[in-house]
Amino acid sequence: MKKEILKLRGVKVHFPVQAGVFNRVVGHVLAVDGVDLDIFRGEVLGLAGESGCGKTTLGKAILRLVEPTDGEVKYISQDDDETELTSLEKKDMDPFRKKLQIVFQDPHSSLNPSFTIFGSLQDPLKKFGIKSKEERRKIIGDLLEAVNMRREYMDRYPHEFSGGQRQRIGIVRALCLEPELIVCDEAVSALDVSIQAQVLKLLMQLKKEKNLTYLFITHDLSVTEYLCDRIAVMYLGRIVELCDSEDLYNNTLHPYSEALISAIPVADLDKQTKRIVLEGDVPSPVNPPKGCPFHPRCPKATDICKTEVPTLKKYSTNGNEHYASCHLIDLPEIS
Amino acid sequence: MEDKNNIALSVRDLKTFFYTNNRCNKAVNGVSFDVEKGKTLCIVGESGCGKSVTAATIMQLLPTLSRIEEGEIKFQKDNKIINIEKLEKNGKEMREIRGSDIAMIFQDPMTALNPVYTVGFQISENLKYHTNLNKKEIREKCISLLNDMGIPLPEKRVDEYPHSYSGGMRQRAMIAMAMACNPKILIADEPTTALDVTIQAQIFELMDKLKKENDTAIILITHDMGVVAELADNVAVMYMGNIVEAGTADDVLRRPTHPYTKALLESVPVLGRGKNQDINPIKGSTPDPYNRPIGCQFAPRCNWQTESCDVMPEITQINETHQVRCHKYEQFFEKYK
Numbered sequence: 001m002k003k004e005i006l007k008l009r010g011v012k013v014h015f016p017v018q019a020g021v022f023n024r025v026v027g028h029v030l031a032v033d034g035v036d037l038d039i040f041r042g043e044v045l046g047l048a049g050e051s052g053c054g055k056t057t058l059g060k061a062i063l064r065l066v067e068p069t070d071g072e073v074k075y076i077s078q079d080d081d082e083t084e085l086t087s088l089e090k091k092d093m094d095p096f097r098k099k100l101q102i103v104f105q106d107p108h109s110s111l112n113p114s115f116t117i118f119g120s121l122q123d124p125l126k127k128f129g130i131k132s133k134e135e136r137r138k139i140i141g142d143l144l145e146a147v148n149m150r151r152e153y154m155d156r157y158p159h160e161f162s163g164g165q166r167q168r169i170g171i172v173r174a175l176c177l178e179p180e181l182i183v184c185d186e187a188v189s190a191l192d193v194s195i196q197a198q199v200l201k202l203l204m205q206l207k208k209e210k211n212l213t214y215l216f217i218t219h220d221l222s223v224t225e226y227l228c229d230r231i232a233v234m235y236l237g238r239i240v241e242l243c244d245s246e247d248l249y250n251n252t253l254h255p256y257s258e259a260l261i262s263a264i265p266v267a268d269l270d271k272q273t274k275r276i277v278l279e280g281d282v283p284s285p286v287n288p289p290k291g292c293p294f295h296p297r298c299p300k301a302t303d304i305c306k307t308e309v310p311t312l313k314k315y316s317t318n319g320n321e322h323y324a325s326c327h328l329i330d331l332p333e334i335s
Numbered sequence: 336m337e338d339k340n341n342i343a344l345s346v347r348d349l350k351t352f353f354y355t356n357n358r359c360n361k362a363v364n365g366v367s368f369d370v371e372k373g374k375t376l377c378i379v380g381e382s383g384c385g386k387s388v389t390a391a392t393i394m395q396l397l398p399t400l401s402r403i404e405e406g407e408i409k410f411q412k413d414n415k416i417i418n419i420e421k422l423e424k425n426g427k428e429m430r431e432i433r434g435s436d437i438a439m440i441f442q443d444p445m446t447a448l449n450p451v452y453t454v455g456f457q458i459s460e461n462l463k464y465h466t467n468l469n470k471k472e473i474r475e476k477c478i479s480l481l482n483d484m485g486i487p488l489p490e491k492r493v494d495e496y497p498h499s500y501s502g503g504m505r506q507r508a509m510i511a512m513a514m515a516c517n518p519k520i521l522i523a524d525e526p527t528t529a530l531d532v533t534i535q536a537q538i539f540e541l542m543d544k545l546k547k548e549n550d551t552a553i554i555l556i557t558h559d560m561g562v563v564a565e566l567a568d569n570v571a572v573m574y575m576g577n578i579v580e581a582g583t584a585d586d587v588l589r590r591p592t593h594p595y596t597k598a599l600l601e602s603v604p605v606l607g608r609g610k611n612q613d614i615n616p617i618k619g620s621t622p623d624p625y626n627r628p629i630g631c632q633f634a635p636r637c638n639w640q641t642e643s644c645d646v647m648p649e650i651t652q653i654n655e656t657h658q659v660r661c662h663k664y665e666q667f668f669e670k671y672k
Contacts, residue, residue, distance in 0.1 A: 050531040162620050192381040193558060197602035197616035219531065222561075226604035226612060249607055263536035265561030266606050269588050272565065277540055278533045280487075281501045 004076050005181055005213055006039040006062065011071035013054070013061050017286060030285050031057040033237035034071070036312065039181070041078075044207065044214045046228035046245065048221055048260075052282055054237040055217045056105075059183045062215070063100050064093060075099070098128055101174035105186040107166035111158040117144075118154040121173050128177060143172045146209075147202055164195035168202065175206070181213045189218065200227060221264055225249060233257045236285055236293040239312060243322040251317040253324040253331070256294050292327065300328055342411065343520050343552040344370040344393070344437075349406035349420075351385075351392045360624045362388040362401070364576035367650075370520060373550040375542075377563045377584075379599070380573035383621055386556045387442075389573075390522045393554075394439055395424050410520075412436060435465035438513035442525040444505035448497040454481075454508045455493035461515040480511040484541060503534035507541065514545060521545070522554045527562070539566060560600055564588055569656075572596050575621065575632035578650075582657035592659045592668045595633045631662070639663045 013032040016025045032054040039045050047055045061068045064085060073085045075096055085096060104110040112120055118140060125136045141151040147168040158166060167187060174182050184203070188196045200223065206212060216228055224231050225245050232242040233256065241254040252258045259276040266272065278297045283289055289296050295305040310325040314334045321334075351363040363385045370376050378386045391397050393408055408419040410432065422429040441447040449457060458480060459473045468476060474493070481489035484507040497505055506526060513521055523542070527535040543566070545551055555566060563570055563584065570587040572580045572595065580593040591597045601615045619636045622628055628635050634644040641663065648662045661667065 050533060164620060192621075193560075193599060194381060194602050194617035195620060197614050200604075200614065201616055221532075222604045222606040225606055225608075226610065226614065246609060249609075259533060261606065263532040264606050265535075265539075265559060265565045267560035267564050267588070267600060267603055268605050268607075269564055269584065271605070271607055275536045275540070277536050281503055281534065282531075 002040040002043075003080075004038050005041045006037075007072070007074040007076065007082075008035055008037040008039075008062070009072040009074070011035045011037075011058065011061055011073060012069045013057050013066055014069045027286050030237050030288060032061060032068075033285075033288075035234075035237075035239055037232060037239065037242070039213060039215060041180075041213055042211060043229045044216055044227055046224035046231040047215060047217045047234060048219065048224050048231055049234035050219060050260075050282055052285065053234045054285070055219075055234050056185055058234070059102065059185050059215060059217050062183060063097070063102055065102070094127075098177045099180045100183070101177065101179040101181070102183040102185060103167070103170045103174050103187045106190055107163055107170055108190075110170055111166060113158050116155050116157055117169055120158075121154070121169075121176060124173070124177055139176060140172065143175055144169075146175075146206070147172055162195075164191055164198060167191060167195075167199055171199075171202070171206070175210070178210070179212070181215065183215045183217065185217045186219070187216075188223065189220065196223075203227070221261060222266075233260065236283065236288050238293065238325070239323070240294065240326070241322075241324045242312070243317065243324075244320045247317045247320055247322055251322070253315065253317070253322060253329050254326050255298050255300050255328070259299075292325075302328065341371050342369045343372045344411075344554075345407075345409045346389075346393070347407040347409070349389070349392060349408065350404040351388055351397065351401060352404050353398075353401040355400055358625050361576055361627075362624070363392060365406070366573070366576070366578050367406075368571050368578065368581060370552045370554055371569070372519070372552050373546060374568040375546060375553040375555055375566050376569045376571065377555045377557060377567035378571050378573055379557055379560065379563055381558060381621060383575075383624065384573045385576040386573050387524055390439065390524050390554065390556055393419065393522060394433055394437060395419065395422065395429050396433075396439075397424075410437070412519075431465070434461050434518075435516040436518055437520045437522065438516070438518040440506075440509050440513050440521065440523040440526045443529050444502060444509050445529070447509060448505055450497055453494050453496055454500065458493075458508070458512045458515055461512060465516045476515070477511075480515060481508070483514075484508070484511045485537070486511075502530055503537060506530060506534075506538055510538070510541060510545075514549075514551075517549055518551060520552045520554065522556070524556045525558070526555070528557075528559075542566070560588075560603055572599070575624070575627065577632060577660060579633065579661070580657075580659045582653075586654075586657040590657075590668070591671075592653060592657070592664045593633075593661050594637045594639050594663075594667060597667075597671065598636075631660075639667060 012034055014028040014030055017027045019026045049055050060066045068086050075083045075085055121140050122136045130136050140154050188199050228245045231245045231248050232239050235256050241257045259278050262276040280297055291307045292305040292310050295301040304327050310327050312323050312325040315322045315331045316334055347367045349363055349366045353360040353362055380386045403420045410417045410419050455477050458477045462473045477493050478489045486492050527538050567584040570584050571578045574595050580596045598617045604614055617636055630645040630647050634640045643662045648660050650658050650660050652658050
């Protein structure tokens with residue numbers, strides 16, 4: 001039986017746009033605009049989409065690194081206790097910070113250059129009650145070895161490491177409090193291909209050993225296919241398709257996912273397909289189009305798409321649950 | 336290669352070194368390739384392998400601490416052969432070639448455009464120096480170029496500043512700038528790395544069209560094997576300043592004979608192969624350019640390393656188009672045939 005670890009209901013993050021002498025609020029960037037999502041224990045959930053679609057903001061909103069404007073984020077512990085995270089006081093949030101961790105995108109800017117690795121990594125351990133220095137050194141040393149780095153590296157400074165090594169240090173930081181869920185925000189995007197594969201393998205191995213759940217945020221659909229159990233595709237702050245990773249490639253329902261998949265260059269001469277080229281750019285999230293947010297670029301758009309906003313409906317492909325939000329899907333809806 | 340007249344640019348044994356702090360970085364260390372008219376040559380490699388420096392060398396856009404040490408860059412212009420490496424960097428002849436005969440698209444459209452001039456002005460600069468058109472004609476040409484690139488309302492957009500363009504539109508404006516004088520060679524240095532896949536698809540369509548319509552030779556620099564599979568006619572794989580394998584896209588992608596090419600292809604997940612595909616990371620990381628391995632540069636990371644790899648392997652011609660720089664290529668090829 002699959003058990004949820006996080007339940008998101010109607011999560012919205014709106015950033016005010018200010019202008020003029022008095023910084024009046026003239027509008028809102030609808031970065032995340034109503035997301036419902038369940039994350040199950042032990043799965044890898046991919047969150048894919050183009051830049052500006054709100055995937056990073058959603059990841060941060062889960063950890064309350066940005067405050068959601070509206071909606072609920074519920075954490076369900078192993079003993080089925082539900083806690084609503086968004087209404088907690090800052091200090092009551094602490095025990096949950098231990099369970100939810102994040103690996104940031106850019107390994108060059110996410111480590112403080114004036115501290116040694118140990119100096120940076122010991123802070124969370126100190127905060128969560130590991131008083132003796134020897135013990136902290138032992139924990140960090142063990143984890144460094146777990147990510148194939150040498151124990152002695154903890155006394156070096158970030159500039160002494162390459163990009164791939166720094167990203168592994170970022171993973172150690174996320175791991176040192178023994179979290180249950182790690183949000184990987186474009187964790188491999190800044191790395192060279194040969195290094196990317198090393199980090200991907202490492203993430204998979206750690207997941208098995210430590211029973212982790214990942215929310216894997218990326219724009220690269222070939223990586224999500226390899227790594228993820230389920231994939232959510234986002235467009236302009238909303239989830240447009242959510243299904244098993246294999247179904248996303250074999251039984252694509254939403255025209256946006258279809259275009260996205262066809263646009264990815266495939267490193268295999270036998271698998272070349274016709275690109276579906278979308279017109280124009282992603283519309284501004286300050287002023288999203290009326291109706292389906294994708295309709296101005298959609299090759300299949302009809303009149304109904306221009307007026308009515310589609311909701312995320314449940315379908316079934318290959319016997320699996322498959323959610324999509326499009327008016328033009330020909331499958332029977334499941335309740 | 337076959338027909339001499341088909342070759343737009345020919346590079347032989349090019350060496351470009353950087354000198355800093357009394358140390359020498361052999362960024363490009365003996366590179367040879369030909370670019371054919373109307374064909375795309377993809378140069379693939381990881382960061383730091385010298386692919387961008389090769390491009391900068393051809394354009395003579397190298398920084399002051401570096402110089403072309405050896406080699407030839409032969410460019411065919413009006414049935415005359417010009418040796419680019421002998422021209423003065425800012426001399427009249429080089430300035431005539433740069434921008435008109437050989438044009439370049441840079442990696443980051445956000446920083447490559449000047450924010451204080453309108454896009455139209457920046458495109459027309461090229462036309463002003465390289466053609467005899469008058470002001471009005473230049474403006475018309477600018478508008479038609481933007482139109483060709485698929486920018487909506489070009490009459491209005493031509494007077495706008497780069498900040499009001501989106502990333503994809505800026506890159507298209509960059510391509511318009513590069514294509515203004517119908518160059519014979521277009522060098523694109525990671526033109527889509529900073530862009531989203533849907534915008535990348537738009538740019539690729541455009542480059543394909545240019546190649547077919549104008550017979551432009553394209554040198555495309557990338558790190559993405561997927562891009563290579565989609566666009567390339569010929570491929571050169573670079574590692575630490577050398578071309579380790581070169582040939583047609585078919586040769587290199589279907590029958591890789593260098594362990595590095597094979598490893599690169601195996602290290603990326605391929606879309607459509609599902610969850611059970613096996614990806615194999617390359618062990619270690621690229622060596623420090625100031626502290627290079629002796630002999631074959633890839634040897635410390637290679638599973639096929641033997642004692643003979645302490646000597647730099649020579650280029651071996653496997654067939655007419657396919658060449659490789661490896662001691663063990665025969666055994667390697669046998670195993671993976």
